[in-house]
């Protein structure tokens with residue numbers, strides 16, 4: 140059976156709605172995948188993440204490799220039992236993290252900042268990039284480590300995630316075309332090594348996604364997408380730096396999607412690290428099935444709440460003085476714990492400024508409820524044949540139908 144069962148397609152875009160079948164159940168698509176980077180969605184219980192409407196979370200191979208280590212998780216039979224989440228889990232390969240140590244974060248790059256604080260401590264920790272893999276210094280104990288394509292797959296096999304991602308080099312967008320071309324070719328060789336390791340040793344029920352690289356260069360992206368599409372991977376992820384501006388990012392995603400024809404067209408597609416509200420809407424129109432991003436959870440921990448207002452980039456900053464005395468919920472009628480239990484913006488603002496854990500928890504819960512409602516609205520619209528109408532209303536700031544999670 141194909142991993143993705145497509146239930147409906149939109150006639151005016153590349154969008155599709157479906158069900159992604161995994162060993163731990165189905166993921167209704169299009170879907171957002173919250174980050175459980177270190178085997179926890181920060182501040183929330185698995186039962187809460189599920190109640191907000193999420194089918195799958197994403198855990199991070201690189202962090203879990205360093206701490207607590209794959210052997211311990213393996214003793215528990217894998218990540219599901221270890222973190223008490225019995226639904227689908229996708230693990231990234233560690234490629235992005237290992238390379239962001241050397242290049243700073245993608246956000247730093249987009250905003251033209253040089254790494255500082257934590258990022259500066261991590262910067263330069265890549266010792267060398269070789270054909271064999273990447274040599275780096277652990278941020279936990281300073282030891283030199285080597286992460287190879289086979290090593291990443293073996294860690295993901297021990298974690299027993301439902302979906303593993305192949306190990307890739309995440310090239311930053313400021314590098315020369317020549318470097319991007321050579322790096323993308325190496326990523327393709329690593330793809331074959333990951334697939335062949337998995338064929339021999341990987342859990343049979345684990346799906347493996349290849350990763351399209353190629354930077355912002357149209358020919359390299361298209362070439363990479365066709366190489367990944369021609370491989371034996373179960374799904375296709377689009378990674379790397381997609382550009383400095385949103386329009387460029389959308390173009391780069393379109394180049395990749397357009398190359399996925401024939402049998403590859405029906406394979407699930409994941410867009411790595413993208414999750415702002417307008418990007419999710421456009422990503423769905425571009426035919427992406429699943430997305431992951433730190434945005435909604437990280438914003439919540441730093442005092443911002445998502446609201447249906449494109450003029451403010453869909454968010455309010457509760458640390459601003461305008462919120463300090465506001466006796467109103469974040470969104471009227473929102474079923475999340477922050478809005479439904481009577482907490483005012485003033486109280487949430489106070490908790491945020493006082494750095495209270497309850498504030499972080501409530502805002503994370505609100506933001507994940509908002510994103511789940513957005514994805515459910517997009518999915519429902521595709522199935523009902525109303526996507527164009529719904530996306531134009533959302534882009535104009537229409538309120539989301541916020542309802543308690545239900546099985547669409």
Ligand SMILES: [Zn+2]
Nearest residue numbers: 473475478505
């Ligand atoms: Zn809410």
